[in-house]
Every structure is written in C-alpha cells, then in structure tokens.
Amino acid sequence: MARADFATVQSAPFPLAPAGLASGQALGPGLAARPNADDDSGSGGEVPSSAWRVRADAWEFLGYAVKQLAAARSLTGAGRPPRELPRDVRRLLPLLESLEMYWASPGQQYVTEMRRILEAGEYLEALNLIEPVARRVAGHNHHAQEPAQDPERESERVEEPAESRKRFEVLVIDDVSSADREALQTELHSQRRPADSFNYELVFVPSFEDAIVAVLLNPDIQACVLRPGFVPNTKQRLGRDVRSFLDRFLGKSLPQRPLDRILSLAEKLGQLRPELDLYLVAGVGIEELAGSLTRQFRRIFRRQDGLELHLSLLAGIAERYEAPFFHAVQQYSRKPAGVFHALPVSRGGSVIHSKWINDLGEFYGLNLLLAETSATSGGLDSLLDPHGSLKQAQKLAARAFGAQKSLFVTNGTSTANKIVHQSILAPGDVVLVDRNCHKSHHYALMLAGAQVSYLDAYPLNDFSFYGAVPLESIKRMLLDYRRAGRLHEVKMLALTNCTFDGIVYDVERVMEECLAIKPDLVFLWDEAWFAFAGFHHIYRRRTAMASARSLEAKFADPAYARRHAEQLRALGGGAAGGYDGGGEPDDGGPGSGVGHVSDELLLKTRLLPDPAKARVRVYSTQSTHKTLTSLRQGSMIHIHDQDFGQLNEESFREAYMTHTSTSPNYQILASLDMGRRQVEFEGYELVQRQADLAVSIAQAVARHPLLKKYFRVLGTKDLIPPQYRETSRQMPLRDGLAAMSEAWERDEFVVDPSRLTLHIGLTGVDGDTFKHDFLMDKYGIQVNKTSRNSVLFMTNIGTSRSAVAYLVEVLVKLAETFGDEQSGLSGLGQRARLARVAALTSTPPPLPDFSRFAERFRVDAQTPDGNMRDAYFESYKAGSCEYFSAAELMRRVAAGEEMVSASFVTPYPPGFPVLVPGQVITEEILAFMSALDTREIHGFNPELGFRVLTGELASRQKPV
Template sequence: MTRIESAHGALADDLLDAVSIPDGAETSIDRALTPSARPSEAAAVLERDPGMPASTWRLRSDAWEYLRFGVKRLALGSDDVTAIAPDSEITRSLRALETIEMYWAGFGQRYVRAIGELLAAGDYMTALERIGRVVNRLRGDTVPEEPRDEFLDDQERTDITSDADPRPRFEVLVIDETTELDRDTMRAEALKLRGPADAFIYEYVIVPSEDDAVAAVLTNPNILACVVRPGFSEHSRQRLSKDLAETIAYARADQDAGTGAAPSRSSLASVQRVLGLADTLAAIRPELDLYLMAGAHIEELAGALTRRFRRVFRREDQLELHLTLLRRISHLYDTPFFSAIQDHARRPVGVFHALPIARGGSVVSSKWIRDLAAFYGLNLLLAETSATSGGLDSLLAPVGAIKKAQDLAARAYGAKHTFFVTNGTSTANKIVHQALVAPNDVVMVDRNCHKSHHHAVMLTGARPAYLEAYPLNDFAFYGAVPIDRIKQMLLDYRAAGRLDEVRMITLTNCTFDGIVYDPERVMAECLAIKPDLVFLWDEAWFAFAAFHPVTRRRTAMAAAKRLEGRLKSSAHATAFREQQERLFAEDGTPATDDVWLSERLIPSPDARLRVYATQSTHKTLTALRQGSMIHVYDQDWVREAEESFHEAYMTHTSTSPNYQILSSLDIGRRQVELEGFDLVQRQLDLATSLAQSIARHPLLRRTFRVLTAHDLIPAAHRETGRPMPLRDGLATMWEAWAKDEFVIDPSRITIEISRTGVDGDTFKHEHLMDRYGIQVNKTSRNTVLFMTNIGTSRSAIAYLIEVLVKLAERFEEEQAQRDPELPSAERVDPPLPDFSAFAPGYATDESLPDGDLRAAFFRGQQRGTVEHVLPEELRARVERGEQPVSAGFVTPYPPGFPVLVPGQVITAEVLDFMAVLDTREIHGFNARRGYRVLRG
C-alpha cells in the first residue's frame, strides 16, 4: 500500500464515522460494487485515524480527492478490481459520500450512485470524468464544456453547465418531506426562474426532517437561507453518527434553555414544531434567513410567526420567493461605505483641501516617490480624501454610508449598536472607560489585562481593584480570573458598605493564550450581587468567535442576548425567588460568604444588562491594521450612556480617520456574514490538525509538547475534563463550551519547547522568523504560541510542520553532540507575582484593594518627585524593609500587561520575575538607568 493510500484509508474510516450509515444496511453502492474478488489485505486492516478531526467539509473534499486518485489508478491499470471490493477505500468513500451529499446542493446522491454503477460496469474513464467535475467544483474551478456523459439526466446536465457561471452562488435549504420527483420539480422550477440579470445564483438542498435540517446547517456553510414547509418529519431516517446526533441534541437543548421551551417536541402541534425548528436554526446560524411556505390560514400564521420568519409565502409564490432570496442576499452583500469610496475614486474632482496625497496629486507627478503608487496601486491614492461629502459621511457624526455600515456590523455581531474605531482596540477600550466611569468609581480589572485598560483607568480617575488570574508558573504566563475570586471581591465591597462605588468590571475574553470565559455565567453571578454592574469584555482576539455556533455562545453579545432571554422567563423568576430564601434570612441578613460562593447565583429578573465588547477586528478577521469595533448591548443606553459615549468617542477618535481602514471593516463584515461560518470552521479544524500532527509525530513529540486544557486550566474549572474537545468531535466541544468555567480557544496552539534547550524568544527570532520566515506573536520563557486565522491554509500548516521537523532534527543533533561532562543549564524561575498593593497614600483604605492610580501617575510625571534606581540597588532597599513605589507602568510586550503600575509597592517577587524575563521589549523600564521610583 502506498503512503497516500494509507493516509486516505484512515480518512475514509473517519468519514464513515462522521456521517450517517445504518448498521448492517446495504446501500446502492454496496449493491453496485460486488466484485467476486476477495478484499485486499490492505483494505481489511484499515484503522480509524483518531487524530483527524471529523470536519464534514474537509472529509467530503478529501474523499472526492481520494476517489479521483483511486479511480485514476484503476483507469490507468495501476490497480485491479480488488480496489473496489466491499471493504476497499473507494467503496467506503462512495458509501459515505452517498449519505453526506444529501446535505449539499449540486451533484447530489444520484450522481454518487451513478459513479458506483460505472465502476461496477468497469467504465473507469467515465467515472473518473464524473469525479473530476465534482473536484473541480469543490476547488472553485469552472467546467465550461458541454457534458456528454450518457449517464447524466437533464437535471444533472443543467447543474454541470451552470458551473461555468461566474456569479456568486449560495444554497437554500428546504425542509419538507418530498419524493425524488418533487425534489427534481422544485430544482427545475428554481432554474427556470434564474435570469441573466440576477446578481447571484442559488441551488436547493432539500431534506425531509428536522434532524436533517439541523445536520445540514451544521455541516454545509454554503446554506444562507432556509425555507420551512410544514410537511417535514421530526427524525431522520438515516442513522446519524454519534457525534452529529449528540451535536443536534445539544443545539436543541441550548435553544430550549434559552427560551424556556419544553425539552420534548414529540407532542407539539404542527405550528409549535415549526417554531421550535426555526428557533433552533436561528440559534445555530443567526445569519440564516428563514422563510415559511404554507398553505391554509397563511394570514393567521403570518401574525404568529413574524418574529421567527422573514416572510411567509404560499406554495404558488415561487417567483416572490425567488426575488426575496436574491434581494436578501444583496442586503448581506451590500457594503455602503466601501461602495462610496469606490464611487469617490472614480469621480473626477478638484482637490482644494489639506491632503496633498489625495487623488495621487503629490505622488504621480513626483520624480522621486512614484514607487509609492507603483507599490500600493493608484486606487489607494484615489480613495484618499479629507472630505466627508459626496456620500463618504463623517465618522464622528455619521448619518449616511458609515452609519449604515455600522448598523450592518451590529446586525452581524449580534449587538444593539456597533462603532468603528480606526486606531486600534487600545483606543476602543479608552472610549468605553471614559464613557461609563467617573473619578473615584471603582473598576474591577483583571490585573493582566492589556495595558490600555490600566491607562484608561488612570485617565478617567477611577480606582482600580485588581483581580488576580490563576498563575501558570510552569509556562510563565497567567490564566484567567476564577468566578469565585470575582464574587468574593464583590462580597467584600458589600460587607464594607462600598458596593455602590463599584461601577464596572473588565475582563479579557479570550486571553492572549486562548483561555475563554463563560461570559453568561460571569455576568449572571455578578448581577446577582450587584444588579447594575457594567461589563466591558476585551475581545481583541475573539472577533471571529461570533461566526461559529459553538464559539459564539461565549462572546459578550451572544451571552448578553441569551441572558436577557433568561431574565424574562417565568422559570428564571421562580428559581430566583427560591434561591433568595437560601441567601437571605427572614430579616434580610445575607447568608455567609461561603453560601454565596457555593451556589451558582441567579440574578434578579429586574437586573439591567449593560454589556460592552471591544474587538480588534484586524487581528482575527479581514480588516486593515488598527481596524477595531466597539459592540454595545446596553438596556440603559439612551438614559445612561449614549451622550457620554459619543463625547468619549469624539475625544479619542481622530478627525482625520483612515478611510481605507473603514472600508476594510465594511467589506470584512460582508465576508463574515456570507462565509464566516465556513472560514471559522476551517480555521478551527486546521488548528486541531496542527496540534494532532505535532502530538502524534514521533520526532516532534520528543521535542515539543502541545499544551491542552489539562495544562492550561486547573481541574476545578473543568467539568467535562477533555484535554482537546474538538479533537473528539463537535459534540464534545459543544458540551465543554456549555459546561466548563474556562475553555481553550482551539484556534490557538501553545507548544512547550523546554526540550529544545532554547528559550521562547530565541526560538521565535533566531529559528522561526530569521531562518524560515515563520511569524508568531507571543512566546514565554518555554512556550511558543501558534495562532491560526481565517486566512490560514492547509499548505501553511504543512509548511509549519515541515519546519518544526527540521528544527527538531537540528535540536536532537545538537543534544547528541553536546559534551556530556558539561553541566546542564537547568533554570528554576520564580513564580509569577501577584499585584502587591497600592502604597499608603494611594490606597483607598487598608482592607480593600483599590487605589488612586491617577494621582500616582501624575506625581510620577514630575521630575523632582522621581528617581531612577538600578535593579541591584532596588533589591537592596527591599531587603532592608523599605517599600519603594513605582512611578509608572512597567509593561513587557508582548503580551502587553503591566507588571508594575503607578503607586504600586515594588516587592522582591516582582524583581525576581523581572530579572528572568527574556522579553526584548519592556515599556517603562530603562536597562541603563533602571526603574522609575517615587521619592519618599
């Protein structure tokens, strides 16, 4: 067996496991392929590859690719008839594809069956031609020639001919119990309605049951609309794989939990079943447009179902449905600001304002800088302007194209309001802080959050109360803040009679290293103690998460919407009243902190949801550098925040914003609404594939170690306990993300490199970047973080693995050549330091942790109040019992959080940590002059 055959043997086993194949059932493929020869020994010993993630899009693509490889060998005579034995790779792949093609438009199940019949008849060349058409479509290639295969029916001929159509295409899911003839009729009618003036084309995916509908939207990212016809059945006639069946169950349970619906649907009336399916589909893929096609009583149904469905049609309204589908996709496709910029660039204008580069005026006529236009292109210069007229709108007071673009972004990300930011999330964080907090408000801040939050607290005059994340001392970075610590701090402020001073809490979700909170739980339990608390979630690295059904639930906007629904339910009100009896005595005295900490707290139905999220869109989605967004889900927006927010926005936003950044945010929104699910699913799968390749490669696993949830999350914060949930299937990931306090973003792979003998910074610069051109953002003393994104390709993953193999070989050779008489350079690093305390004079009181950061900062700006002290002298002072006070921020970068803040007492633990840092860039510390310290 060749190497590629062996690899695809495992693939076919995984494909069979990932889709629905009845036990003991004989499919049409089995009946067609019944050669008398015994199965080859190779085919008989194939085993499932546990390391291949069961991603349907990838398994489908690889299975078709393998079929072309295998059938080509048959056609060329390289293999004999045993290659299509019942247990062979070709037969197994065809059998699986016959099922999985049910959920995709285009060639379909009959096409797969016809290939099996061709192989059974020995017509390998025709079968190869048919397989090639599918592979070409999956690759995005067109097939302009007229199909001549006599096995094709008229429908299939039309489908293949339409592949040459260059217009963007999407798929429409129809849920209805129909015959094969009905399905052919529906597809034929859709083709008749297609006209040359249509900007887009679509194809139908028709499934008979609710199970199949959920399976289709989970596996087929090309589906952008659903048409529900009440004739569908509840359960699939196929035997779904364990993973897919469990994922469907989780999707339904999630929706039931969010709406208070009954868990069982079997007894529901027809209309209620339609509503339940609509709610489930919308929860899985919010970008989907849902339409109902009904017969009798359509007027009454329209009034009852408007919230779930965009429109209700009668069955004869096929043209109206066709026009509606196309118009709705045009709304998703619309990019108002990008279109305005394009129009401006094409318009002849005279430039008499303050931008010489506009229209290329100072460049194209220059003798010396024409290479700027040659490198970036003339369109960049044509789009430059400082004018806000002609449809370009003003970022500071948008009423036209920018306002519409921001509204579309709010829809895409599930926010009530969205604002574009053109100078990064550091500025976005400062805007939110200034808008929501005032001098002397207490802000609970994750101590290892990005430095911009600390700077924002200083600028506003708020007093930070630092929350401590759990340390990961073995890897020299922090995790996240456990919910018990957050609750305890709120309870401490309540006990001190100062809870009214606590205004806001800000947390990083997800952290640089990929540790993800459960925002819904955090907000619910915090609101149970302080019902008006404001939340700022720094999602700088998490913008992509809104476009996958599993990761979305842990975004701030989705969590806020879900929690809002819970607060309105009668079941929640009942649970709240019952818990209050346990938390308070009859006289209103609260129970002990132990009781409050032991229960999962339930907020009052009257709690107010005031949730903000800042995202570095450019970090994980398509946008130019510094393109960021602020998302708002604030029930008190108009009364409490709108005016102050706009004032803060104008304070920090340039009056000359970069229009190219704004355009990229606009068109990036179009991308994620139309193909975000596809791109994010591929990203997560490729990351899992990378982790598994490293963990299973004999050489790589001797040199590197992939850190999992077991390494990065303490067991007390993991209920499900799986080290890499997505590796075990989407259902396992869904369960972990639904239950665990913390989870790991699977798109981030942290590799422990201690056995290489070099530190993370050296590994990053000298080995990855300088030698092989591989760029990474973050390292620690003994780890390197590899981040995949929606632009990562399979080729890029393969290249990285190839480089890691070369480096592992190099490190092993160096270790083998090492003089055994030389002592090994073992290094024991100090633990990560907690925040010490604010010094007397800056601390608010002696019992609670907040302090006056602003006063310390500005005192540290006065030359006469500051001295520079070298580390050795500073250590000596600490050992003498002195308490030196930091005059400024000291921030290693990356990851960008301060080890010291103004007014903080400098301790031996901080100095020990700083002494072993191998980060090359440390803001606020001068190696020649030392630390800036406030004079006594």
C-alpha cells in the same frame, strides 16, 4: 506509469491517499458510510464531525484512484470491465453518497450516476465527472461553473459568465417524493432572470434532524425553507459524534405537533447559524400563522408563491451582500474630481507624476490613491457624525455581531478600550479589572481617574504566564466592597474574554452572578482576539453580545423570576433582606444587590439576580484586524446596554470624539465593512476550519516520534486547573464537536482550540530565541507571543492546509537539528544542555500577584483600590522621582523601605504591567523581573533602572 496488469493496480494501496482514507479511518463528517452490498469496508470507523476536509480528501482520493484505473485500462486494453471495483473505491462511494445528501452540488444523484458509470468500467467518463468536483471542493477554481445535481441536466442551467454570479444553496426541509422535489426545483429555476445577481441550488432533506446536520456540515447553505411535511428523525446512520451532538443540542425528544416542530426547528437553526434567512411555506391558514411566527421567519408563503419565494431568497442574500461604505469608496474612486484641499496624495496627485516616488503608486496600486480623500463628499460620510453609508455599514455590523449598536474604530482596540472606559467612568468610580489585561486598559483607567481595584488571574507558573480571573475571586471582591460599605461606588468590571493564550470565560455566568450582587454593574469584555467567535455556534455562547442577549431574554421570562424567588427562599433570605437586596443595602448606597445572606454561602452558590432589578449593560471591544478580515488597526465596539440612551449616550459620544481622529483612514473603514460581509456569508465555515486545522497540528505533534521528543502542545489540563472545569478532556475538539460543546457548556474556563501553546522546554532554547532565531529568521514562520518555555501558534480564518503542513515540516526539521546537535555534543556540552533544559522545565520564581497601592493613593485599608492618575501625575513634579538599579532596589526593599513605582513597567513577554504608578515594589516582583529573559521591557531603562517616587512626596501620608 510502469506496465502492470489491472489486478495489480486494483489490489495495491493508493500511495497518495489522504491520512486515514486508505485505512478506513476518519472517513466522514460524523456520518458512518451506509452499508452496501458491494462494500465490504463497513462503516469506515469513527468519523469526525467536520465535513470540509474529509469531503475534499474523499473526492481528491477518488479522482486519484479512478485515474489509476483509467491508466491501467489503457495499458491492458479495452475490454470487459472487472467484476468489482477496488476496495478503496467501494469504501468511498457510500461515504460520498451519505455526504452529498447534504449538498446541492454535486449532490447525491451526481454520486449515484458516477457510481453507475464506474461500475460499467467507464473510467475516463467517471474521471471527467470527478475532477472538476474535486478541484472545487478542495477550494480551487471558485468561479468555475458548478456541476449540476444530475449530469444530464447541465443544459438546463442559465447561461452566464463564469465569474458574474455568486452562488449559494437553499435547504428545503420537507419529506416529499422525488417528483415533488423535481417540480419545486423546476418552478424556482424557471424564475431565474439574466439580471439576477445571485444563483442558487436546492438541497432537500426530509427530517428535523437532517436539517440540523445539513446546516452543521454544509456552509454553502444560506437560506432555509421549512415546509410542514418534514418528519422528526433521520434515516441516515450518523456517526457517534454527530449523534451525540444532536442528542445534547435537541434534547431527548422532538415536538410532535407540526406547529411546535416548525417553531422548534426555526429556533434551533437560528441558534446554530443566526445569519441564515428562514422562510415558511404553509398550505393553509397562513394569515393566522403570520402573527405568531414573524420573529422566526423572514416571510411566510403559500405553496403557490414560487416567484415571491424566489425573489425573497435573492433579496435576503442581497441585504447581507451589501457593503455600503465599501461601495461608496468604490464609487468615489471612479469619479473625476479636482482636489483643492490638504491631501496631496488624494487622486494620486503627488505620487503618479513624481520623478522620485512613483514606485509608491506602482506598489500599492492606483485604486488606493484614487480612494484617498479627506472630504466627506461623494457619499463617504463622516466617522464622527455618520448619516449615510458609514452609518448604514455600522448598522449592518451590529446585526452581524448581535449588538444593539456597533461602531468602527480606526486606531485599534487600544483606542476602543479608552473610549469605553472614559464614557462610563468618572473620577472616584471603582472599577474591578484583571491586572493581566492589555496595557491600554491600565492607561485608560489612569486617564479616567478611576479607583482601580486589581483582580489576580490564576498563575501558570510552569509556563510563565497567567490564566484568567476565577469567578469566586470576582464575587469575593464585590462582597468585600459590600462589607466596607462601598459597593455603590463600584461601577464596572473589565475582563479579557479569550486571553492571549486562548483561555475563555463563561461570560454569561460571570455577568449573571455579579448582577446578583451588584444589579447595575457595567461590563467591558476585551475580545480583541475573539472577534471571530460570534460566527460559530459553540464559540458564540461565550461571547459578550450573545451572553447579553441571553441574559435579557432570561430576565424577561416569568419562570426565571420564580427560580430567583425559590433560590432566595432556599438561602434563607426570606421576603426581605435577602441576597437580592430585599431590605436596605448593607452599604447604605444605591444599587446594592445583596442583603444579609452570609458571604461564604453566596460564594458557594450559583447566584441568580433579581430580574426586576438587574440591568444588562455590556460592552465589547474587538480587533477585527486580528482575527477577521480588516486592514491593520481596524476594530469595533459592540454595545448591548439597556440604559445606553438614558445613562451613557452623551458621554459615549464625547469619549468617541476625544479619541477618534478627525482624519480617519477610509481604507480601514471600507475593509471593516467588507470583513462584516465576509463573516455573514462564510464565517461559520472559516471558523470551523481554523479550529480543525489547529487540532491537526496538535495531533501531528503528539503522534510524530521525533516531534514529541522535543515539543508538546499544552491542553486544557495544563492551562486550566481542575477546580475550574467539570469535564476532563485534554483537547475537547479533538474528540469531536459534541465533546467541545459539552466542555463549553459546563466548564468555568475553556481553551480556544485555535490557540496552540507549544511547550519547547526540552529543546533547551528559550521562547524568545526560538521565535526569532529559528522560526522567523530561518523559516519565515511568524508568531506573536512567547513565554520563557513556550511559543503560541494561532490559526485564523486565512490559515491554509499548506501553511499547516509547512509548520509541521519546519518543526520536524528543527527537531532533527536539535537531535543532530545533541548527538555531536561532548560531555561538557551535554551537561550545559541539560542545565538549559532543566532551567526551562523547572518552575521559575512564581508570577507575582499585584502587591498593593501605596497608602496615600488608597481610600482606606479595607479595600484595595488605588488612584493611578494621582500617582502618574505626581511623577511630573520636579524632584519627585529617582532611578534605582534592580540591586539597589532589592537592598532597600529587603531593609523594609517602601519603594513605590512611578511608571508602568511592562515586559514583553508576558505583556502585562508588572508595575503600575503608585504600586509598592516587592521582593517577589524584583525576583520575577530578574528571572525574565526578554528583549523588550516598556517603562524600564536598562541603563538607569527602575523609576521610583522618592523624596518628600514619598513620605507624605494620605490626607485625612
């Protein structure tokens, strides 16, 4: 550092300050820094609600600033400390004091002591306190010994190897004196034993509101201890976002009676983070309390039960930490064995002594080979008939994901979808399904022989992909089947919750209103890209399992039955013949939930089902490997089905046997077990982080003058038409958790903030070329989906801040490249470029809706369902098919000939079948196919053309 006097260093802005910190913007996680006599910076402006990044930046910047002060002191010589600290440091200290109130480590006392040392001018001593905290909070050195809450108490910590114990924090909610806090802390610390597998520190907050804020901000909290002395309201000055979120989440007033307040807080903590262990410490009458509080609390203690509380805290963490199948695989790999079965790779036998493939073992490691087996011995259990460690692992997964039952699948969600469809649907059953869903659903429905009735999602023609299926369309289809007298044939509704592009349904509302029309309808929610959602309080409410639990609770509430009866009377249904099926069902079949109320009135009303008749039968398929930690093809099926034991258990077992390999990959199963453990401990933190990082990318694109010249991140207003949303924010999370929470409570559809659809039309480069030639080949940026003029970026729980910075850097370089190319173009080149831009920014041929099934594959002309299985296997017959070029097909269709597809035709992108077996080919479909610029079209032979049902079979009419 060049020689400079202290005053110069003190007044200069710090060049490495994280964005916003030096200017006083974005200074905290929803907390305005408390005013201080030594702080002239005010509150630091409006602050975001996510603490993880701001806290890390604040500690890192403080370390940098103090290092500069220490360097200046060494240059100017030791002497009298300055009269006051630099403005930037004075701004950070009250911020960190406010934040660290909600963390045990380093904690508020630590910051107070650090402030004292800084104000005394002992900068090197302060730096020694700051740097280890900054490294840990930033995510480095996870196994380093944690700083104590008070630097003077470091010697009191139990000596242990640095990496031997996992650490967590326990939130104690009670308005007690510092002496009482110290006494409880001392009591629990005294219970520690060298054999303990975990270590914990205590965080104390005095109020109901502080408890909510602590659980929101501090993901290290894994257990909460409620003591009756806590007060309702915080004394902290909260930022607008956190204050607004609290007001929405808690309502206008908190319960005043202590017992009601305890129950309410337990309920709210469970809503935010259901994985937390809750304990109650009561002074008197715990015997009377125990019976009424067992659902809310893991255990209830008297104040004197310090040892039992300590042991319970550790036991609760140990239960979540258990990964039975992973541990069984570990143990198996350590046992000596003689292999006399059909897996030469087991124990590395065919690899490690090979002269030619020993590098396979070197690359993957010996543990992988030692753990390979085809025997169900050594505690490894059988996937097809689990009784031991695997059965227990699936039970733990059900607990984590909020399901009644969860099953592991080792060959992806494509197989999971086939299992669920086959278990529920029999030939002739009608299923309503989004035509835009993953191709595995279409193949599964063909195999099951179901009558398929396709629902059309709303199109986003400007970007060449679909949104989601409006609830009105689903209700209208159900009512059409009622009118045709076939509602009793409708068995299932299958939808994609969180589409590839991030559009999410209001799952509970969809199921609730559909059950008002068809009380026994079964739901399959494909959540392949949404497995992470169950571990964040805002996302969770739109998941299939959370919605199923909510509906079951509603239907058991007498108040809900009264609301249903009131709605029935308001609609004019009366005591009999109402929309809830009070009289004979219109279609004459069993299970109808609708009587004689007009269809248009039902479409306009937010319907409530009859809780005495509605059954909650919900299935969810999730690709754990796509959005959580698992080896490739690791997926799960989650079930919340009130009638599973009576109606589906046997058929589900047979379907599972049909599609599950007898030789499953045990490494995939073990990774599913560990992925479950991870999200129970850190899922909340990781999901919040992935969403925040995505928002930071969107903000960078919107603010950078060069990036916004060529790119735009599409938001809610681009992807969701106004009739499907009540709120109006373009990117709700950008405006805070309160704004996101409001949108996710009120809007019919919302956009997952961790999905970023980047519009690239102004570059003049189509999405497929942009993906391969620019992102992947040139810079190694991997993306999955593109459209004609967009590229989809997804953050996930493994995305780092460095990866985000690299992506922004790459986009800037690409924008510079486009700018340089544009400036060097001749007049002719400019016109060609403008033509490409015009083609990518204008509306292409509209996305084609599903046309119709040919008459011979339909039941009647009133309802749209068709039998794909008949059409698919018709093509097996000799002479039944012929190939036609696109031009020849267009000529024949224009001339009025009915041309029927013999196969699935699925272009990637957009990734949905444009044609399915038995579907009539239209001019609109052919125009759309001709406009596609994609390298991959499944089911289409570019040399031969489209495969079409022809000949004598094509003219045959549906038999009477």
